[in-house]
Amino acid sequence: MSRPSEQSPAGGFRARLHTVIFEADTPAGKAFDVALLWVIVFSVAAVMLESVASVRVRYATALSVAEWAFTIIFALEYVLRLVAVRRPLDYMRSFFGVVDLMAILPSFLSVIFPGAQTLLVIRVLRLLRVFRVLKLGHLLGQAEVLMTALRASRAKITVFLGVVLSIAVIMGALMYMVEGERHGFDSIPRSMYWAIVTMTTVGFGDITPKTVLGQFIASVLMIMGYGILAVPTGIVSVELAKASHVSLDTQACPGCGKQGHDLDARYCKACGTVLDWAVSRSESR
């Protein structure tokens, strides 16, 4: 995310600001991140507490004060971020730019539109800002392994979701026929909801089959569903096993064009050519 800041005198302040706000390898940058983390956590906690009726009534003033304090802090931070980056519009349109704006907008909007109070729940999305900070933390490597594993399984997971949805549709229609409206299966969409509740082994029990045939179909669905849902676990296990072994390097060999070299490879495993990007990389460290 951080690009090398140029040393021109004009950009000196901006560069230093950028280092503090966007990076975490200086003491000031680290302190800023930790402070921001706590403000985010407290602001989300305040939103959560405000949703509890008894707390909302008793501590109305305190919560309102806290909310405006958080909003002002986030607004200030947002302005600083706009100043710190060279292309503010690019930042504003980026994912985290939108998240940062959404952290301050609801409070201001609630003044203009008093009826939009319930939309204040959107403030809980401030939590997403935590990930911006954590991204700079030491957990990055682990998160990347997990993400790589999930991304590599994307195609398999798509097939899997298609099969799960198809079974939900067909089983839902079947149960709608067999059990009918008397037993809570009052439409195919609702029956599909039941089928997903059953297949994922959640089993709320708000809708349950009452007829013998319905209970038999449900039994089949449960056992079948369990087998099917073993698939994502298997997929993730295998991909995790791969991700914790194999390389993420996407560079091609200059000699033969072969890809898939390990991160520590210095010679092409197919033709023995020196992988110069590997050498330059280890020198740049």
Next chain:
Amino acid sequence: MSRPSEQSPAGGFRARLHTVIFEADTPAGKAFDVALLWVIVFSVAAVMLESVASVRVRYATALSVAEWAFTIIFALEYVLRLVAVRRPLDYMRSFFGVVDLMAILPSFLSVIFPGAQTLLVIRVLRLLRVFRVLKLGHLLGQAEVLMTALRASRAKITVFLGVVLSIAVIMGALMYMVEGERHGFDSIPRSMYWAIVTMTTVGFGDITPKTVLGQFIASVLMIMGYGILAVPTGIVSVELAKASHVSLDTQACPGCGKQGHDLDARYCKACGTVLDWAVSRSESR
């Protein structure tokens, strides 16, 4: 599924039709598949919406018109398919031939037998037609890996299902004795339904043990069941691992002793030495 169509003048039109309808590697074939996919999805959505009581009452006419439009499209497509293949009877008796027929029959039957309205739910099976189209898509490879994994585990899964069913029968009979009709366990089949609900960790809660002994047996069943149900996950994981060949070579380079080369590596990635065991291996094949 697609066989090379011969270039005789008589079969020219049929061959071109076959290419469009049954194959997907020409622009026309691809467009046909995508269009068909959307018609299927909309027709299934219409069936689902029709099952919602409030929608059915308000949009009765619109749904009826849509239904007949879909039926006519599918009927037309069915006729075209019959024309396009060389042995129509073989097609009609194939799995997808029957599915294609079932997509149009219910609507026509509902005119002849007005009482068969509820059987229109069968129309939801149109969804199966999606798989015919997807079969030609880019997800085929992934689906095949999953299918191979499941097929390879067939014998293990049969043993597993036998054990699960036996435990369900025996635990069901036990709970029928212990809890009895007062607490909802009013027959062995119903107790078996409860045992499966419990073992698969679905846990609807429509039937629950009330006595101390019953709750103890249920606890044993839950923990036991969890262990047993770890088996399909394990089976699928292992088969998936096999199917996607997660193996890293554990041989050491004769030049520098470095380990962890890929199976297809012919040169050491650390020092560039020829990996002679790799050469000898490929020669011995």
Next chain:
Amino acid sequence: MSRPSEQSPAGGFRARLHTVIFEADTPAGKAFDVALLWVIVFSVAAVMLESVASVRVRYATALSVAEWAFTIIFALEYVLRLVAVRRPLDYMRSFFGVVDLMAILPSFLSVIFPGAQTLLVIRVLRLLRVFRVLKLGHLLGQAEVLMTALRASRAKITVFLGVVLSIAVIMGALMYMVEGERHGFDSIPRSMYWAIVTMTTVGFGDITPKTVLGQFIASVLMIMGYGILAVPTGIVSVELAKASHVSLDTQACPGCGKQGHDLDARYCKACGTVLDWAVSRSESR
């Protein structure tokens, strides 16, 4: 299970009987097994149907006749088994000997003690006899892989069960304190039942936390429990992976005493000595 029957004239009939009843590699033996399998399945189905109140009332006579027919068949089979084996007492005291006796006893006991009607449910244990027959089937190999995997994990599973039970006791006591009798947690054993229902992700919902603190503890237990219950799945996966690769051979090399050779090994992998038991085995096939 089958030992080579000697060819003495006296034991000729018994040997032939043994071949039919206990073995499955002759046509007669196979036919006997298949017939027995169906009788067992029907007799268990009859017990299950008898437990359904409406069926019991309407088909009382038919069920009674069927029950006695099954009892007589099993009794006859039991006598034949006693005749066929050389040491009847050993057979009677074996696991399957007891199961075979339990298949016929309940019916006879119900004549002597009319009050023991409910104990007839024991007849459902006839189902266990299926495993005797299946043991001779082609699924044996797969079952053995599964059993080997489970047996190899025994020590790990014991540790795991100990941890699960300890968490159940401590969490149960905690919830008993926090939620108390008003919310259904009316004793530590019942709270333990709830903790197991929650940890195994069954979640009946017959007892649920109502206080904020109770729901917080429950949330911790659920997430913690899910992590803990990932352990048996992991254990079984790993053992299955091992079991489907590695040898079950327990023979030691005659040259160096090394154990752990694969089933298809003909030379000791440690010292190169010819494994003569391997040679003799492949010759005996």
Next chain:
Amino acid sequence: MSRPSEQSPAGGFRARLHTVIFEADTPAGKAFDVALLWVIVFSVAAVMLESVASVRVRYATALSVAEWAFTIIFALEYVLRLVAVRRPLDYMRSFFGVVDLMAILPSFLSVIFPGAQTLLVIRVLRLLRVFRVLKLGHLLGQAEVLMTALRASRAKITVFLGVVLSIAVIMGALMYMVEGERHGFDSIPRSMYWAIVTMTTVGFGDITPKTVLGQFIASVLMIMGYGILAVPTGIVSVELAKASHVSLDTQACPGCGKQGHDLDARYCKACGTVLDWAVSRSESR
């Protein structure tokens, strides 16, 4: 835990006491451990029984006597432990020192503060003392494999927990908006409790979505949650696989080309040829 006790005449009694109480490799030490194990189990069972209202009323005296007997035994043991160790303060401040004290304190405190009766549930923590004894048992190795697997996954599990909590917060806020107080989602914390109940597939069913939109979001959460929760299983599987070294050599024999040799194989198991890569590997180490 046990350090070699010096042979000075002054420390002779203490050393012998230490051997009996803290170690398990002498007959006396083993007998002490087994006896202690049973006392712990019985004392925990007594606490559990006391929590059952009907038992508490009927066997009040017996339970009180038993409780004091256990307290005296544990107090005596605590004093002996203090005598046996050279630095009693260190022992008192260690984890198991505190657990040992907590095993006797509640009973004494209940005499001084009669109102603290309910706090007697703390006595159930005596169960933790079992682990001190088991630590010396033969299950240590297996427990260590499990602990190693879990510890190695710590960073991944932290990331995972962060993601699960974030989803719970955001989904909880969403459902609080969509379903509202009428359907039981009466605050964000309670909605988060519901989200965790749903994501972990526990599904109590005490709070369930009633609106169509709520049921749709719940369906998405369930399927998404299932995928996410496949992650810990995958993590544990992979770490367990690593911890128990499931690797088979994939090298081919230079003599016959046979693959699948164990990592420690030095001769081809099929033809007896020296596996030179194995030799060169062991030399290069």
